[in-house]
Amino acid sequence: MSIRNPSRRALVGGLAAAPLALAGASGTRAQGAGPIRIGELNSYSRMAAFAVPYRNAMQMGVEEINKAGGVRAMGGRPLEMVFRDDGSTPGDAVRVAEELLTRENVSFLAGTFLSNVGLAVSDFANQRKVLFLATEPLTDALTMANGNRYTFRVRPNTYMQTRMLVEAVKAKGVKRWAIVAPNYEYGQSAAANFKKLMAAAVPGFEVVVEQFPALGRIDAGATVGALGRARPDGIFNVLFGADLTTFVREGNTRGLFERRLVASLLTGEPEYMIPLGEETPEGWITTGYPWDKIEEPKHKAFVQAYRAAFNDTPRLGSFLGYVVAYLMRDMLEKAKSADTEAMVAALEDLRFDTIVGPAVMRGIDNQATLGAWVGETALNGRQGTMRNFRYEDGANHMHPEEEARAARKD
Structure with missing residues (x-):
């Protein structure tokens, strides 16, 4: 993948482990007339397939915003990103978050990828009373049981995306299911949501086998063997990244997916479909991002600009990174300040435009209504794609308001 070298104005420090010692080391966040500095921490090394296109x-988006006049409600102040690798562990991420605040003097935090990392940074933000815009972690806990006033999430959460899949498969009459998911917060949450939602939607639903391989260390032979022996009629898959590729390859070899319905989170995202190539299984019902088939004019303009800038096709991470840049702009325009309490108040029930339509940051749980595409996997030559897809508005699949109010302790 071709990666453009970022400008100094928009990217400070790159991904160096040790940040530069700049003014503001006292821990106070600058509110002057200079750039609005934003600390973005993410799994750039471990999850590069998603995180690097996201950063790009x-x-x-930030460069477009600055070229158009910056944050006009704040006198045209430009945005300045400070990107850091979060180490893909909760401990490293909290250390990096602390350094972004105390050494880089950022006004707020954004990012993270893994759910356990996002939860750790959310707790840190709550303790420090600093805004954290969680862009990629999917666990429900981030905006439900562990939710707090200072944490907001952009992507549709695990419940929302699982509910989209359940709506897509419930009429097919499949009752005997297997579940395979990575053994950490995100995978466990997705499995629990699937069981709850399917039990309510399909009379006679049952789970005949569950497999929870360690993230990044799947024993595909053992996992596929265990699923096959249980003889399920459907498989709910939550694996992603290298684990997904290994699982699909072994499953194809052993015929695991033949004559079985597969509902799969994330598989339709280019980040994970590109490595599958001609091994992409056909007919899986999945969430994803069919970037080349989305007809909205704003999205087409984004694709054209992205391809021109990076000589590459966009990933879901690209879409998300671009949306988040403009969401940050819109928040600051409404807040008219980089003060934490002003930004938090601005985000609550903020209505913002995206390149695929409007969305809202729901105030009762700080969860955005951004949606996802649901369709079927297919092969186009030797490359996977999505067919028969539709965009599902996240507002139609969120936790019921009474559940969100009951779950949150803040």
Whole structure:
């Protein structure tokens, strides 16, 4: 993948482990007339397939915003991103978040990828009373049981995306299911949601086997063997990244997916479909991002600009990074300040435009209504794609308001 070298104005420090010692080391966040500095921490090394395109598009969006006059409600102040690798562990991420605040003097935090990392940074933000815009972690806990006033999430959460899949498969009459998911917060949450939602939607639903391989260390032979021996009629898959590729390859070899319905979170995202290539199984019902088939004019313009800038096709991470850049702009325009309490108040029930339509940051749980595409996997030559897809508005699949109010302790 071709990666453009970012400008100094929009990217400070790159991904160096040790940040530069800049003014503001006292821990106070600058509110002057200079750039609005934003600390973005993410799994750039471990999850590069998603995080690097995300960073690229966020950078592109920030440069567009600055070129158009910056945050006009704040006298045209430009945005300045400070990107850091979060180490893909809760401990490293909290250390990096602390350094972004105390050494880089950022006004707020954004990012993270893994759910356990996002939860750790959310707790840190709550303790420090600093805004955290969680862009990628999917666990429900982030905006439900562990939710707090200072944490907001952009992507549709695990419940929302699982509910989209359940709506897509419930009429097919499949009752005997297997579940395979990574053994950490995100995978466990997705499995629990699937069981709850399917039990309510399909009379006679049952789970005949569950497999929870360690993230990044799947024993595909053992996992596929255990699923096959249980003889399920459907498989709910939550694996992603290298685990997904290994699982699909072994499952194809052993015929695991033949004559079985597969509902799969995330598989339709280019980040994970591109490595599958001609091994992409056909007919899986999945969430994803069919970037080349989305007809909205704003999205087409984004794709054209992204391809021109990076000589590459966009990933879901690219879409998300670009959306987040403009969401940050819209928040600051409404807040008219980089003060934490002003930004938090601005985000609550904020209505913002995206390149695929409007969305809202729901105030009762700080969860955005951004949606996802649901369709079927297919092969186009030797490359996977999505067919028969539709965009599902996240507002139609969120936790019921009474559940959100009951779950949150803040």
